[in-house]
Amino acid sequence: MQRISGEISATDTFASPCDDCNIRDLAICGALRADEVRRLTAILSSVELAAGEPIVDEGEASDFVYTLTTGTIRLYKLLADGRRSVTGFLFPGDFLGVSHRDTYGFSAEAITPATLCQFPRTKLEALLKEIPTLEHRLFARASEEMSLMQEQIVLLGRKTAAERVASFFRGLSARQVKRYLPANPVSVPMTRTDIADYLGLTTETVSRTITQLKNKNLISIEPGSRIRIEDEDLLDELAEAL
Amino acid sequence: MQRISGEISATDTFASPCDDCNIRDLAICGALRADEVRRLTAILSSVELAAGEPIVDEGEASDFVYTLTTGTIRLYKLLADGRRSVTGFLFPGDFLGVSHRDTYGFSAEAITPATLCQFPRTKLEALLKEIPTLEHRLFARASEEMSLMQEQIVLLGRKTAAERVASFFRGLSARQVKRYLPANPVSVPMTRTDIADYLGLTTETVSRTITQLKNKNLISIEPGSRIRIEDEDLLDELAEAL
DNA sequence: CGACTCCTTGAACACTATCAAGACAGGTGG
DNA sequence: CCACCTGTCTTGATAGTGTTCAAGGAGTCG
Numbered sequence: 001m002q003r004i005s006g007e008i009s010a011t012d013t014f015a016s017p018c019d020d021c022n023i024r025d026l027a028i029c030g031a032l033r034a035d036e037v038r039r040l041t042a043i044l045s046s047v048e049l050a051a052g053e054p055i056v057d058e059g060e061a062s063d064f065v066y067t068l069t070t071g072t073i074r075l076y077k078l079l080a081d082g083r084r085s086v087t088g089f090l091f092p093g094d095f096l097g098v099s100h101r102d103t104y105g106f107s108a109e110a111i112t113p114a115t116l117c118q119f120p121r122t123k124l125e126a127l128l129k130e131i132p133t134l135e136h137r138l139f140a141r142a143s144e145e146m147s148l149m150q151e152q153i154v155l156l157g158r159k160t161a162a163e164r165v166a167s168f169f170r171g172l173s174a175r176q177v178k179r180y181l182p183a184n185p186v187s188v189p190m191t192r193t194d195i196a197d198y199l200g201l202t203t204e205t206v207s208r209t210i211t212q213l214k215n216k217n218l219i220s221i222e223p224g225s226r227i228r229i230e231d232e233d234l235l236d237e238l239a240e241a242l
Numbered sequence: 243m244q245r246i247s248g249e250i251s252a253t254d255t256f257a258s259p260c261d262d263c264n265i266r267d268l269a270i271c272g273a274l275r276a277d278e279v280r281r282l283t284a285i286l287s288s289v290e291l292a293a294g295e296p297i298v299d300e301g302e303a304s305d306f307v308y309t310l311t312t313g314t315i316r317l318y319k320l321l322a323d324g325r326r327s328v329t330g331f332l333f334p335g336d337f338l339g340v341s342h343r344d345t346y347g348f349s350a351e352a353i354t355p356a357t358l359c360q361f362p363r364t365k366l367e368a369l370l371k372e373i374p375t376l377e378h379r380l381f382a383r384a385s386e387e388m389s390l391m392q393e394q395i396v397l398l399g400r401k402t403a404a405e406r407v408a409s410f411f412r413g414l415s416a417r418q419v420k421r422y423l424p425a426n427p428v429s430v431p432m433t434r435t436d437i438a439d440y441l442g443l444t445t446e447t448v449s450r451t452i453t454q455l456k457n458k459n460l461i462s463i464e465p466g467s468r469i470r471i472e473d474e475d476l477l478d479e480l481a482e483a484l
Numbered sequence: 485c486g487a488c489t490c491c492t493t494g495a496a497c498a499c500t501a502t503c504a505a506g507a508c509a510g511g512t513g514g
Numbered sequence: 515c516c517a518c519c520t521g522t523c524t525t526g527a528t529a530g531t532g533t534t535c536a537a538g539g540a541g542t543c544g
Contacts, residue, residue, distance in 0.1 A: 077396050080482065085396040100382040105389050132374035139381045140342040142388065147347050149391045154319050154327040156398035157442035161532065192491065200399035205532055207492055240322065403500070434523065444501055449524055 036131050043123040049110040056097060058107045064118050066096040071114025072189045075106045076197065086198035088148075089190060091175055097121075098138055112189050156200045164199040165209040166239035169219060173229060185226045278373050285365040291352040298339060300349045306360050308338040313356025314431045317348045318439065328440035330390075331432060333417055339363075340380055354431050398442045406441040407451040408481035411461060415471060427468045 047066070049055060055066070058077060073090040087106055090096060096108055096116070128135040151171075155164055172186045188195075192203045199206065210227075213219045218235045220228045229235055289308070291297060297308070300319060315332040329348055332338060338350055338358070370377040393413075397406055414428045430437075434445045441448065452469075455461045460477045462470045471477055 077392065079396070079400060083400045085399040087392050087395050099388065100385040101389065105392055128378075129374070132371070132377065135374065135377060135381065136370075139377065139384065142381065142384055143342040146341065146384065146388060146391065147343065149388065149395065150319065150329050150347055153329050153391065153394055153398060154321070156395060157327040157439070158321060158325045191489090197399070202533060203491080204493085204534085208532095211492075433521095445523080446502080446525085447500060449522095450500095453524075 036134070039127060039131075040119075040134075043127065044117045044119050047116045047118050049114045049116070051110055051112050053110045055108040055110065055116070056104045056106075058104055060104050062097055062099065062102060062104045063121055065098055065121055065124055066116040066118055068092050068094050068096065069115040069117060072111040073108055073114060074111050074190060074194055074198075075108050077106050084197045085200075086194055088152075089194075089198070091179060093179060095138070095141060098142065111194065161199075161201055161205050161209050162212065163238055164201065165195075165206060165213065166218070166235050168195060168199060169227060169229060170235060170239045183229075185222055185228050188225050188227055278376070281369060281373075282361075282376075285369065286359045286361050289358045289360050291356045291358070293352055293354050295352045297350040297352065297358070298346045298348075300346055302346050304339055304341065304344060304346045305363055307340055307363055307366055308358040308360055310334050310336050310338065311357040311359060314353040315350055315356060316353050316432060316436055316440075317350050319348050326439045327442075328436055330394075331436075331440070333421060335421060337380070337383060340384065353436065403441075403443055403447050403451050404454065405480055406443065407437075407448060407455065408460070408477050410437060410441060411455075411469060411471060412477060412481045425471075427464055427470050430467050430469055 046069075047055075049071070055073065056062070056064075068090050070092055073094075073096065074086050075088045075090065075096075076084050076086045078084050089111070090108075097104060099105065128138070151167075155167055159167065169186055169188075172188065173183050176186065177183045190198075192206050195201075196203045196206045201209075210219070213235075214221065216234075218229070218231050218238070220230055222228050288311075289297075291313070297315065298304070298306075310332050312334055315336075315338065316328050317330045317332065317338075318326050318328045320326050331353070332350075339346060341347065370380070393409075397409055401409065411428055411430075414430065415425050418428065419425045432440075434448050437443075438445045438448045443451075452461070452463075455477075456463065458476075460471070460473050460480070462472055464470050
């Protein structure tokens, strides 16, 4: 089911790079020269996934780096007895597998149908050496991600169930804003179980907590897996415990 | 009490850089040319801290990047009501404040007396632009750190108290090995409260759990804040749940 | 419309937190 | 050198938040 198109040939014009991947929209390309963008375009191919399909497996050789174009992806790690920890969700524009390790440190699956750009690691790394700006930008992205991971560590280590769920919706909303989408009807494509494994809770507790937030009129449920933040201030207060 | 020596002048010989910071030992310097090491040395100064002293505060302008030379440091974030989450511990060779954000995302305090190398961020960033190898190495370090953070997320999200404590000691031991120290008598300079805030538990639970591990003869306590791993296999099994 | 998965709700339980107090250092000063 | 003092650590009893087990309801897709 995983459809990989042939490598997209570098186009002659700066104006029309990879259609599927829309590489010029990627934040990393901001300050690149036309020929640099062309070289980046030359090494990528496009991958399409159905909902639920795996992309990478923990421990597998990290031969590719990806950027997500459309859809949502979950990253997770498993314990031996099957306990799952969702370490993050990816949205369009996010990177997957950028690391200096030779195996992936987590597994990734598509939550919704998804489209990705695939870069062979060796070729990308060769390019990084020639275009330091590119590595600088990837590093900047990694720094942001590390900030988010630290927030998540605080959430998992010290927040209550209600605070976790509130933080979660607040975070989803903030990420929509970063993608120039409206802050408020928050799209929640992942299941309660995904959310639970992300927040260190059980499905039941997530469900109960959402009900509570609903009853307090902090949020409301809208059709199409969306939730609306009804009282942003109160939700923020609950999320941050500030 | 924070003693900052004047900037160490670049030495003429490759053989004698900053005495306090021993910069050539830093992993980042591995593939640098002599003149590059000299330029790095030229911008650093040395900082000494007493036990308990703060180094950086969350939210503060991130004007400096540090590397730890001697001692142990705790990184933490606070919630509004005082709940604390220790996001990590630093040991000699580790970096502090490497990020592309303009404020620190966490606070840092010395656990033991400590010595650090201080790099002014602006100067370091200028140097990074000129020496891409350096940025590459910092990025590689950041990647390792991200792996550790993901492990910590699994720990906080899905492991039991016993598994957390076992993982903690296992981790401390592994970090000693990375620093070319013996794996086994594990030095534990941090308090039970530090450990608790790091593992998402309370002091009491950490204490009780350590007692249990001791009673099961998985570990034993040695004088001088050291613990000895008596049964590495069983401890690993418990830690990883593998 | 039926089968599936996902979600919600209920009741009992368990793990860890909380509250409380005593034990054990480690450092200081007499 | 010893007694004291303070902070840290350990241990006990109780309570609470979230889990577990169980079942019914809602939404979705053939």
